[in-house]
Amino acid sequence: MSCITRLLAVVRKEVRQLARDRLTFGMIVGIPMLQIMLFGFAINTDVRHLDTAVVDQAGSQLSATLIADAEASQVVHVVRTARDSTELQERMRRGEIAVGIVIPADFERRLQQNDRSAAQLIVDGADPLILGAAQKLTQMELQQDSTLQQGDGAPLFELYNPYNPERRSAVYIVPGLIGVILTMTMVLFTAVAIVRERERGNLELLINTPVRNIELMVGKIIPYIIIGLLQVSLILLLGRFLFQVPIVGAIGDVYLATLLFIAANLTLGLVISTLAASQFQAMQMTFFFFLPSILLSGFMFPFDGMPQAAQYIAEVLPLTHFVRIIRGIMLRGADLLELLGDIQALALFTTLTLTIAVLRFHKRLD
Amino acid sequence: MSDDFAIVTEGLTRRFGQLTAVNRVALRIPRGRIYGFLGPNGSGKSTTIRMLCGLLTPSEGEAVVLGLKVPGEAEALKRKIGYMTQRFSLYEDLTVLENLQFIAEIFCLPRARRRGRIEELMEGFHLTELRRQWAGTLSGGQKQRLALAAAILHEPQLLFLDEPTSAVDPQSRRDFWERLFELADNGTTLLVSTHYMDEAERCHGLAILDRGVVVADGTPATLEAGINAWVVEVESERARVARNAIAPLPGVFSVTQLGARLRVLLEREIDEPQGYIQAALDQAHTPATSRLTSAGLEDVFVAATQGRYRGGSA
């Protein structure tokens, strides 16, 4: 006999326990706030103001212009001048500077000849982000060069960057951050849900009642779905007012996609819950899942840059699909139909994990 | 035939790795009675109860509970049985009332009856004042009353109580047993595990378990009558000295001191037990009186757990 009262009873019980668990409650609000501050303010992949030293052997007006232009790009910040390139490399080795600019004595002649580069850029390329930034500088130099020859200031080519014109990383990061935060909290909450009952001895009573597996599982999920949606709203609001992150697509689509993603994470948490013997183990397993999610999903590093094998693994992770979906909706204004493949992948993942959780959970102690 | 019995088991066995926690247990527990499981720690009481509820799968053997085979038909059984676990298993961060409401809803009690039943139980178990208190903050006796109330909320035909009165004062224990008898009078079958002799004595029938084996079973009276040992009581001012004189004697297998008295268990083969003991005391120049007495349940328990209950006669 099915009985809706039973499902509601489980939901009500979870909500009551949750409301009394201050630590968990703090996590629900605390994690999104902390993460958005961290990623929004502290972590910035758009590198600026690299400490730079200059060797200006030309000492001409043109070389002064070049240095001024380089500083105006905000990529470099000239902190000192050096005698020669040996000193430059010495300082770089000691970590005092990240970039060195060498302008040779025959700088102006080189500019005219056009077959050799006029000046030299020495970069601490150990950090790929810095290298990338420095490469932007060489582009700038090219524009200088052409200005000089053509005289009318027409650039060689123009960079077209319609989705994030100011190259603000917050705009790109916040949508993905929704996925990261949900993965972190949702999996963890449900992963400990059943383990906690076992540890506290409640399970022995619970499995001796007529409650069914599916009622127990779904009943435990529902409160967290609502919490997940609240978290998303919080992130969207913070993103909007702190970082002016736009939502180009439909807000309804954002919530629908998120709802599916929340479900995927919660059911995964349930599977972990049936596998783990203690709350600590559940936490370890969650972390084991969380790490590849963050690294491989395309949230941190571009998906296309990863080796084939890593891409296959990434395809299994719900976060990979969600990052694609949510960036599609929020940044490019795509609608759900255009992202159908990733949505199907999430739906499949959810169905599969819920089935596994229900099958794996036995109303037995052995 | 099996309708007369609430529980019938045959060769019920449960192993955990090398350890045989329950070993070929055969039980016939009649309906409407209080049946006791008496046994020391680790003797397999909880394991047996868990198998009967369908929570553990037996390694071997069969069990039929209320006419249903377990663990196969355990789901159908859940509505008909109540189980009060050894460890408090209600939610400590829910209040008394919330816990009872949760159980009532989980058992799908009709909405109209839910309220009345909860009120009735809170009244009967003196929980009304505590209704808004978190279950985790209740005292031991209060927790135990709440746990029993929760276990009988859906009016089960069969109630399993696993050491329900550990951590409860004697007065509360008496009250608690009053309720158990009330339930039995109303037709409920109860299976109670305990280490207390006085509780075992209250049961209609009982089984003594030792290391997973039923070493004795019957009513308290038949168990006492059927003991395969002599019981001699010794009274002495110097009980410890008397004890040292008696304990090494061949045929003496248990000496228990109770203040100035000693309870001595001897093998049945000894012809004149009282004279035998008295002679040993006199020889040790220990002033003491001794007399042959009838066995109590504790003597049966001691004899049975030392393998002396059926040792000679059976």
Ligand SMILES: Nc1ncnc2c1ncn2[C@@H]1O[C@H](COP(=O)(O)OP(=O)(O)OP(=O)(O)O)[C@@H](O)[C@H]1O
């Ligand atoms: N899940 C398990 N895994 C391994 N061994 C177990 C398990 N459950 C019980 N045992 C062992 O089975 C034996 C019987 O345990 P059980 O809990 O049935 O004893 P008990 O009679 O209820 O004892 P107590 O009076 O202390 O509650 C013990 O030796 C115990 O260590």
Ligand SMILES: [Mg+2]
């Ligand atoms: Mg036990």
